[in-house]
Amino acid sequence: MQSIKNHLSLIIALFSIIFSMQVFIVVDRSINAYKQGLTDSYSVIVVSQKSIDTNTSMNFSPLVSSVSEITPDSVIKRLNTNMNNKNIELLKVSLPKFYKLQLNTYPSPDEIKELTKSILQNPSVTKVEDFAHNHDKIYKLLLLFKGMIGIFAITIFIVTSLLIFKELRIWQLKHSERMSIMGLFGAPMWLRSAVLFRLSIVDAFIASLIAFGVFTYISMEPYVLQQFSNIGISVVIFNKIDDFILLFSVSIFLSVLLAMLIVLGHKEEA
Amino acid sequence: MDKVIIADNLSLSYSNDEAIINQVSFSINSGSFVFITGASGSGKSTLLKSLYGALKPKNGSLIVGGVELRKVSNSKLNFLRKHIGIVFQDYKLVKEWTIEKNIMLPLIINGYEKSVTTKQVDSLLKHVRLKHQAGKYPLELSGGEQQRVAMARALAHNPILILADEPTGNLDDYSSQLIWNLLEGANTQLKTTVIVVTHHIPDSMNVEFKHFHIEYGRIHAVN
Numbered sequence: 001m002q003s004i005k006n007h008l009s010l011i012i013a014l015f016s017i018i019f020s021m022q023v024f025i026v027v028d029r030s031i032n033a034y035k036q037g038l039t040d041s042y043s044v045i046v047v048s049q050k051s052i053d054t055n056t057s058m059n060f061s062p063l064v065s066s067v068s069e070i071t072p073d074s075v076i077k078r079l080n081t082n083m084n085n086k087n088i089e090l091l092k093v094s095l096p097k098f099y100k101l102q103l104n105t106y107p108s109p110d111e112i113k114e115l116t117k118s119i120l121q122n123p124s125v126t127k128v129e130d131f132a133h134n135h136d137k138i139y140k141l142l143l144l145f146k147g148m149i150g151i152f153a154i155t156i157f158i159v160t161s162l163l164i165f166k167e168l169r170i171w172q173l174k175h176s177e178r179m180s181i182m183g184l185f186g187a188p189m190w191l192r193s194a195v196l197f198r199l200s201i202v203d204a205f206i207a208s209l210i211a212f213g214v215f216t217y218i219s220m221e222p223y224v225l226q227q228f229s230n231i232g233i234s235v236v237i238f239n240k241i242d243d244f245i246l247l248f249s250v251s252i253f254l255s256v257l258l259a260m261l262i263v264l265g266h267k268e269e270a
Numbered sequence: 271m272d273k274v275i276i277a278d279n280l281s282l283s284y285s286n287d288e289a290i291i292n293q294v295s296f297s298i299n300s301g302s303f304v305f306i307t308g309a310s311g312s313g314k315s316t317l318l319k320s321l322y323g324a325l326k327p328k329n330g331s332l333i334v335g336g337v338e339l340r341k342v343s344n345s346k347l348n349f350l351r352k353h354i355g356i357v358f359q360d361y362k363l364v365k366e367w368t369i370e371k372n373i374m375l376p377l378i379i380n381g382y383e384k385s386v387t388t389k390q391v392d393s394l395l396k397h398v399r400l401k402h403q404a405g406k407y408p409l410e411l412s413g414g415e416q417q418r419v420a421m422a423r424a425l426a427h428n429p430i431l432i433l434a435d436e437p438t439g440n441l442d443d444y445s446s447q448l449i450w451n452l453l454e455g456a457n458t459q460l461k462t463t464v465i466v467v468t469h470h471i472p473d474s475m476n477v478e479f480k481h482f483h484i485e486y487g488r489i490h491a492v493n
Contacts, residue, residue, distance in 0.1 A: 178364045184322065186351030187379045189344070 006174075007203055010167045013160040014207035014255060018247040020153040022215055026237055027149045031142045033233040035106045038139065042131070044101040044115065045070070050124040051097055061115045063103045070098035096126065109136060164255065168262045171196055193263040200255035208248040216240065272300040274431055274463045275321065279330035282313065282320050289328060290316045292487035300430070301461040303454075303477045305468060307492075308484035314467040315359075317484065318435050321465065322354055323347045335430060352380050355424030355462075357434035357449075361416045363408040369419045370395070370404045376427040394422040397452065414445030421452050432456060434466045450475070 046052070054067040072095045076088055083091070107115065116128045172179075179192040215238035218224055228235055275298040282291040290313040298304055308314045319325040320332060323339050332339045337350045355376070356362075363372045373394055377387040395401045398418035400411075408416050417437060424432055434453065438446035454477050456462040471481065481492040 178366065181362050181364055182375065182379065183348075184324070184351060184356060184362070185376045185379050186348040186354075187375075188348055191379065 006167065006171065007199070007206075010164060010200070010203045010255070011207045011210070013163040013167065014204055014251050015210050016160045017157055017254065018207060018211045018251050019214070020156040021250060022211065022238065022243065022247060024149050024153045025243070026235065027146055029235045030228070030231075030233060031146050033235050034142060034231070035139070037233060039103060039106040042103065042106060044103070044112075044119075044131075045129040046099040046101060046119055046125055047127040047129075048097045048099065048122070048124045049126060052099060052122065052124070054099070061111075061118055063105065063107055063111060063115060064101050065104045066102040068100050068102075070100055072098065106139065161254065161258070164258050165261070168196070168200065168258050171199065172262045189263060193259070196259050196263065197256065200259040201252060204251040204255040205248070208244065208251045211247050211251075212240070212244050215243070273297045273333075274300040274302075274335060275465075276333040277330065278332075280320070280327055280332050281329040282316050282325060283328045284316075284325070289487060291320075291484070291489070293330065294487075294489040295330075296482065296489055296491070298463065298465065298480070300463055301457070302463055303457045303475075303479040304463075304465045305471050305479055305481045306465065306484060306489075307468060307471065307481065310469075312484045313487060314484055315435050317489075318433050318465070318467050321431075321433055322351060322356055352376070352427070353430045355427070355429035355432040357417070357420050357424045357432070357437045359436045359439050361408070361413075361420045363416055363419055363423075365408055368405050368407060369400060369411065372408065372419055373422045373426055375423060376429075380427050382427070390426055391422075394426060397425075398422045398448065414441045417441055418445060418448060421449055425452065425456055428460060429462060431463045432465070434464070436468055437466065438468070438472075446472075 051069075052067075054069065072092055076091060076095075101119075112130045116130060119125055119128050175195055178195075182192045219237035224237065275296075277297070278295050279293045280291060280295065281289045281293055283289045306314050306317065316325060320327060320339065321334055323334075323342060326342075327340045330340075335350055335353060337346055339347075339350075342350075363369070364375070367375075370391055373391045374387055377390060382390070392401075395404055398421060400415060400418055400422070403411060403415065408419065411419065421437065424434070432453065437449050437453070441449065450472055453464050453466065454475070457464045457477055471479075483490050483492050
């Protein structure tokens, strides 16, 4: 019973770490997916007195993915009440040129400022409309959320690492008599500590398997999928191969590292 | 004759305390049977501990099996211990292991094959008259039986040196006699060097032995 208790506390601690890590990964993926959505629907409008070469205007910034001219036809159509064709043509010539800049990624407020500054260096450009304020609030809120989750994950990591360390220390005390006896007969350190390493690897594997089960369930849960669908993004909540390998590696690495620290700190009985 | 132990001006103490063994010099020939006697607290067990490297010399030099123990690396110490069989007064058996596995320990550490290990353990269990108890755990056995297991473990890997710390301290006559027979057998048949720390030497020893006595931190050869 005591042995199961000892295992459970290590498994729970390891599970907490990899669970919070996967939650952070899902949040990060969600923010990236949302960002991509914003990028697709976001563009910067440039007003220029003269025509701009769409190829050279790509040099405004590496952020710019494409530049297209907006035809004034739709504007003129709305104004077209009693104008004859000649006046319409005249109006077309006198109107400034409008360009739509699509971007590679959703820019940060600083990047937008830089971009606007760079475009305005062209003397024929009279105005740059970035519409950034429309998206900024939600985006910043998401970044704040990501930051909070990150801090939460790091806190869990530190606290549970300390718990694991304590747990392994208990194991070491439990196994120290056997380790000392083995040492008296010349067993090298790796052989004396084999049980400690075996137990920590087994527990890391169990914790990873539980995480695999939990995240597989969550990734198929209709309620969760509905929530992502409601905010209009599609996210891989749990990749059964890549994510499992990552979680398992972190879990094994952490438990073996802590077991190693315990073993190196073990003092020989005189 | 080869010397298995050479102590020169050896002093032993725990931390910075006063020396328990003070500047003693002695040597023990390979294949000999040695008794070390002395009053309680005289330093017998301390000296024995130093022979398997659990206590490093404070001063002087101590060479066991060709290994200088004053400045010994862990790997060299492990190498030496692989060739020593130790019998402790408090048995030092692993409680979570069956007696069979306890006896197997030095064989596992020395990398013996499983078939050899099984055969050797089987033979030793017969020698210590515990064949029928093979699957039991140490705490299920009496003190005498536990000491016989410890004895079998010390003999398992045919060590060059056996160190025994009061091996018959609290045992009944039957177990005591069995232990002495096994130690004598190892010494005469396998030419193993045997060093026994004890309060009194049994009357009916069938082997030639050397006797050292420790008093006031000094060691004296009695015979």
